[in-house]
Amino acid sequence: MSKNRQLKEEKVQEIREKLEKAQGVILAKYQGLTVEEDTELRKRLREAGVEYKVYKNTLVTIAAKELGHEGIVEHLNGPLSIAFGYEDPTAPARVLNDFAKDHKKLELKAGIVQGEIFDEAKVKELASIPPKEVLLAKLLGSFKAPLSNLVYLLNAVKEKQESEQA
Structure with missing residues (x-):
């Protein structure tokens, strides 16, 4: 060859x-x-x-x-x-x-x-x-937003109950 x-x-x-x-x-x-x-x-x-x-x-x-x-x-x-x-x-x-x-x-x-x-x-x-990292960040952000709202809601309920008891 x-x-x-x-x-x-x-x-x-x-x-x-x-x-x-x-x-x-x-x-x-x-x-x-x-x-x-x-x-x-x-x-x-x-x-x-x-x-x-x-x-x-x-x-x-x-x-x-x-x-x-x-x-x-x-x-x-x-x-x-x-x-x-x-x-x-x-x-x-x-x-x-x-x-x-x-x-x-x-x-x-x-x-x-x-x-x-x-x-x-x-x-x-x-x-x-977008790059993979940006897509992952957006995905994680979309998971975080509802969880953050839930935490704020639970905290507000807790504070309201504490103020009613006081």
Whole structure:
């Protein structure tokens, strides 16, 4: 086997492993970004715990087909970057979408979130979902409010009974 073929097979294996491990994968067209803009984007993605790579579309196609993600193949044309979110499936979409608002050259193309193929519209919808921590805080807040009201009510009843006894 030639050295070149061996390198390509190793890259396909690497891509397949990343696709399997990631909860959220977003494809974006990055052509036209300056080096400074790309550096800023990579920094924001890294801070959000997102891995950002550029691979040859043919290698990504092979890996995607091996995993049964044929639906993503139609979006693999032109120079594309891939953002892999391993802990928060919405993080890659959110960071890329926020960055694209200020940098019109960056275009979201498609994604795979927990095995489901997302088109551009669904990716933008996904980007509007708050981070997991914010959702948990809202959930806990919604639990806390009724409990706090119950405590205030019980305390008021107790104080009223104490004042009536006095």
